[in-house]
Amino acid sequence: MSDVASSNISFQKAEGIDSSRRTWIAITCGVGAVGGAAVAVPFVSTFAPSERARAAGAAVRVDISALQPGQKVTVEWRGKPVWIIRRTPEQLQTLVKHDAQLADPKSERKPGELTPEYARNPQRSIKPEIFVGVGICTHLGCSPGDRFTAGAQPSLPDDWPGGFLCACHGSTFDMAGRVFKNKPAPDNLEVPPHMYESDTMLLIGEDKKA
Numbered sequence: 765m766s767d768v769a770s771s772n773i774s775f776q777k778a779e780g781i782d783s784s785r786r787t788w789i790a791i792t793c794g795v796g797a798v799g800g801a802a803v804a805v806p807f808v809s810t811f812a813p814s815e816r817a818r819a820a821g822a823a824v825r826v827d828i829s830a831l832q833p834g835q836k837v838t839v840e841w842r843g844k845p846v847w848i849i850r851r852t853p854e855q856l857q858t859l860v861k862h863d864a865q866l867a868d869p870k871s872e873r874k875p876g877e878l879t880p881e882y883a884r885n886p887q888r889s890i891k892p893e894i895f896v897g898v899g900i901c902t903h904l905g906c907s908p909g910d911r912f913t914a915g916a917q918p919s920l921p922d923d924w925p926g927g928f929l930c931a932c933h934g935s936t937f938d939m940a941g942r943v944f945k946n947k948p949a950p951d952n953l954e955v956p957p958h959m960y961e962s963d964t965m966l967l968i969g970e971d972k973k974a
Contacts, residue, residue: 821841823969824839824846824968824969826848826965826966827965828965831848831850833850833852834852834855835849842969844899847899849895850893850894851892851893851939856887856892856939859938859939860886866938866945867942867945867951868942868951870884871942872884878953882971888940889940896955896956896958897941898955898956900953901949902943902949902952902953903949903950904933906931909930909931911924912927920936926939934947934948935947935949941953941954941955957971
């Protein structure tokens with residue numbers, strides 16, 4: 765196994781966050797496209813492996829034992845923000861109700877690049893309740909914001925099921941990172957290679973069981 769980085773992480777409930785937050789990466793669409801408006805980025809927590817491990821693209825080991833339903837944590841892998849979300853039963857139920865509104869509900873586009881075989885299901889995950897996804901919009905590389913609360917709200921439809929909104933150009937994704945139709949983003953959010961070493965220990969960057 766290659767070098768594996770690990771660190772303590774903190775958790776925060778993320779539901780309907782609308783406040784302006786600092787971006788994870790320098791966003792291409794930040795100049796001009798945003799029109800001076802602040803970009804809402806759900807920066808919950810950051811995991812910083814050693815510089816050597818970062819440069820080598822090492823796998824990242826994360827203990828998710830403290831992650832509660834409705835909570836999200838952000839870690840870093842290969843310079844990318846990776847979201848780990850423990851979805852609630854209600855959030856899981858929404859994933860089978862809006863396929864007709866999605867551009868790629870079965871994750872058939874770029875399967876080897878964006879969605880590993882073991883995540884080609886409605887939840888896009890190994891464990892139904894745990895979503896692991898790269899928090900970078902597939903349009904211009906912005907970081908979408910959390911819009912976990914279902915229902916009508918600014919910039920979202922009245923039947924919004926909960927998910928993510930990219931403030932740069934309005935692309936929306938459901939709680940499995942699947943993009944809605946007629947949006948600038950062409951594809952679903954990336955699901956990185958990952959596996960479970962135990963019920964609570966997640967390894968991002970390797971998937972030997974795949």
